[in-house]
Amino acid sequence: MMPITLEARWGQLAARLGLSAALREATYRQLAAAYEASGRHYHSLTHIRKLLETAEQHKELVLDAEVMQLAIWFHDAVYNPLRDDNEARSAGLAQEFMAQTTLPPARRQRVAFLIERTKDHTQPQPAADTDLHFFLDADLQILGAAEADYWQYARQVRQEYRLVPDVLYRRGRRQVLEKLLNSPVLYHTPAFRQRLDAAARRNLRAELRQWEKGGL
Incomplete structure (x- = not known):
């Protein structure tokens, strides 16, 4: 069986969120351009693929797969090593995208929360938040x-x-x-x-x- 491409993974997720084909394709191009920018060496599409595969391999540990996948796709979408607000800006970009989907506001906020928590992996984390724990560990x-x-x-x-x-x-x-x-x-x-x-x-x-x- 041929491995599923990143674009196909994105397309399946975006379709479940009610996006039109045109918007699915446009957003994928936007994300791919960000992760394939010339300054990206580690925080690239290879990193995104690894996290998506990890989430798939450990699906029994993930309570909200769609939220997890969105957080993975957007968590490094904005990455400027000379700035300290990349996580907030990435979360904001995710929010702009999710406003065009059928995802309820509470789950949109959840995606943004997961992204923002990657700013400092050493900070204390909520004890019962298993999806957050998984996301940070995978990262x-x-x-x-x-x-x-x-x-x-x-x-x-x-x-x-x-x-x-x-x-x-x-x-x-x-x-x-x-x-x-x-x-x-x-x-x-x-x-x-x-x-x-x-x-x-x-x-x-x-x-x-x-x-x-x-x-x-």
């Missing part, structure tokens, strides 16, 4: 990836911040790594925690040591 699964995949991710993120001088990037990246390592909880979902936590902390410590030596 951070790269941290616990195989060593070669993690280093590719780290280099891709550096490329996205290519306009930031090394001395400034090194300082900022070390702060991010230290904050993640000091967080008592990296993964909220038991399955993710068991499978990825130890590897993620090992990868984070390795990158931190590399920056202390001077860089990647």
